[in-house]
Amino acid sequence: MKKFDARLNVAWWALKIGLGAGPIIAGIDKFFNIIVNWEMYLSPVATKVVPINPSTFMHIVGVVEIIAGLVVLSRWTKIGSYVVMLWLLGIVGNLLTTGMFYDLAVRDVELAIAAFALSQLSAVREDSSREDERSNPRLAATA
Secondary structure, eight states, X not given: OOOOOHHHHHHHHHHHHHHHHHHHHHHHHTTTOSSOOGGGGXXXXXXXXXXXXXXXXXXXXXXXXXXXXHHHHSTTHHHHHXXXXXXXHHHHHHHHTXXXXXXXXXXXXXXXXXXXXXXXXXXXXHHHHHHHHHHXXXXXXXX
């Protein structure tokens, strides 16, 4: 197998940093509402289903987003990007049931696609790394 192409490596890093930092920043802001008051995006359907107040719910959402972002930035990028993708699709479902914010729903679908692309690039990158280790035992010994 050929070495992981450097041009793809740049794309992988851009997606990894963006899809890791974004959820962390949004997650932290769920506690401070500096960027936006996040509760306004919470669907009335969600507030009926979840038996806690919207502020507490958004704090829980913030913690999940921070953890997901940290996983993307860790060595488990492939798994983290799948988590971020599914999380974003859940947000899309929530936004669609508000009856508004369709523009944000479309944006989050696009971000979910980017997270899927990161997972696929991560898989190829991992396979390439394993192939390099098999073909060059010295690399495996130093890793």
